[in-house]
Amino acid sequence: MADIYQQIEDIQKEIRETPYHKGTEHHIGLLRARIARLRDKLLESTSKKSGGGGGYAIKKQGDATIVLVGPPSVGKSTLINRLTNANSKIAPYAFTTVSVIPGMMNYRNAKIQILDVPGLIEGAEEGKGRGKEVISVIRGSDLLVLITEPTKIEALERISTALEKNGIRINKERPDIKIEKKTQGGIKVFSNINQDLSKETIKDIILEMGIRNAEIKINQKISIEELIDALSKNRVYIPAVFVVNKSDLIANKEQGDGSIEKPILISAQEGYGIEIFLESVWKKLKLINVYLVGPDERPSLRNPMIIKDGLTLYDIAKKIGDDFAQKVKSAIIWGNSAKFEGQQVSLKTKATDGMMVRFV
Numbered sequence: 350m351a352d353i354y355q356q357i358e359d360i361q362k363e364i365r366e367t368p369y370h371k372g373t374e375h376h377i378g379l380l381r382a383r384i385a386r387l388r389d390k391l392l393e394s395t396s397k398k399s400g401g402g403g404g405y406a407i408k409k410q411g412d413a414t415i416v417l418v419g420p421p422s423v424g425k426s427t428l429i430n431r432l433t434n435a436n437s438k439i440a441p442y443a444f445t446t447v448s449v450i451p452g453m454m455n456y457r458n459a460k461i462q463i464l465d466v467p468g469l470i471e472g473a474e475e476g477k478g479r480g481k482e483v484i485s486v487i488r489g490s491d492l493l494v495l496i497t498e499p500t501k502i503e504a505l506e507r508i509s510t511a512l513e514k515n516g517i518r519i520n521k522e523r524p525d526i527k528i529e530k531k532t533q534g535g536i537k538v539f540s541n542i543n544q545d546l547s548k549e550t551i552k553d554i555i556l557e558m559g560i561r562n563a564e565i566k567i568n569q570k571i572s573i574e575e576l577i578d579a580l581s582k583n584r585v586y587i588p589a590v591f592v593v594n595k596s597d598l599i600a601n602k603e604q605g606d607g608s609i610e611k612p613i614l615i616s617a618q619e620g621y622g623i624e625i626f627l628e629s630v631w632k633k634l635k636l637i638n639v640y641l642v643g644p645d646e647r648p649s650l651r652n653p654m655i656i657k658d659g660l661t662l663y664d665i666a667k668k669i670g671d672d673f674a675q676k677v678k679s680a681i682i683w684g685n686s687a688k689f690e691g692q693q694v695s696l697k698t699k700a701t702d703g704m705m706v707r708f709v
């Protein structure tokens with residue numbers, strides 16, 4: 350293991366010492382691919398070792414699971430205690446929380462599980478301490494809340510970088526690259542988009558990632574990083590909201606949008622900014638409410654169902670049951686996405702937030 354860390358270190362040093370331009374792009378691309386493979390090896394050994402024990406094997410529950418990640422003592426336990434039924438110990442010293450504390454929050458009819466994890470991410474990429482278990486909890490979550498306090502603003506960047514090194518992509522889309530492995534024929538790259546990277550660089554990075562025979566369709570303009578991500582097995586793509594707690598301690602409270610540059614300012618203790626924060630979490634989770642209306646019922650908000658945005662009415666019928674989906678032919682809808690109240694629509698119609706639906 351120590352050997353792999355040393356190898357990564359050495360290659361990183363070489364990258365730092367090589368100026369980046371068209372002429373060195375190929376070489377740097379290969380070095381980055383080499384690092385990615387070494388990191389993948391480390392991640393594999395982590396996932397084998399982790400799982401179970403020490404309060405880290407938390408069962409996912411509810412409609413979504415979010416994780417609070419941040420340095421020690423920034424108020425993660427205070428926040429989870431405010432939002433949920435959890436009772437996480439709060440204290441004015443670091444590392445109060447040493448295992449994962451789960452809580453459940455009801456928000457807009459959804460049950461959202463919130464996990465308070467120990468502030469131990471940094472150092473995880475060097476395989477230190479419990480950071481690795483924390484990483485595996487994060488990898489399994491639907492959303493991250495990266496939280497810090499006014500005196501530790503730089504932690505947001507630092508933790509993001511540490512997570513990136515562990516294969517976690519924050520607020521990014523999975524690159525649109527299709528890889529079909531073959532048994533022979535070498536590497537064939539197809540792209541109908543003009544790429545900045547040369548064909549040769551793309552090909553050699555693919556080889557460096559350990560793929561010998563494959564057809565690769567690239568449907569977007571890609572960077573070296575995105576190509577390597579697409580070729581690595583263990584990348585996860587997770588949305589995140591960035592937060593600064595204890596904002597009761599600062600004078601300038603110009604509210605942010607939840608990005609890393611403009612974190613949302615909250616005070617878990619005083620309750621400031623909590624609504625804006627939850628609003629942002631909700632938007633990023635991409636959950637919506639649809640309301641089921643029974644055959645003889647009037648449309649109402651009585652029977653909500655939480656679903657992922659983007660599903661069709663047919664998908665919803667399937668969720669209710671395969672038999673049910675077989676039987677229903679169309680739907681009647683009410684609410685702001687209906688052209689008129691009681692509109693009959695096909696099951697191919699996309700569900701929207703607030704829609705009332707009767708299957709017929």
Ligand SMILES: Nc1nc2c(ncn2[C@@H]2O[C@H](COP(=O)(O)OP(=O)(O)OP(=O)(O)O)[C@@H](O)[C@H]2O)c(=O)[nH]1
Nearest residue numbers: 421422423424425426427440443444445446617618
């Ligand atoms: N001023 C102020 N203090 C806060 C706020 N939230 C938490 N604190 C204080 O910060 C200290 C640490 O709070 P915790 O909630 O235990 O922090 P934590 O992030 O869970 O800490 P660890 O479990 O040790 O990683 C406590 O003394 C809290 O009372 C806040 O919004 N404003």
Ligand SMILES: [Mg+2]
Nearest residue numbers: 425426445446
């Ligand atoms: Mg805590």
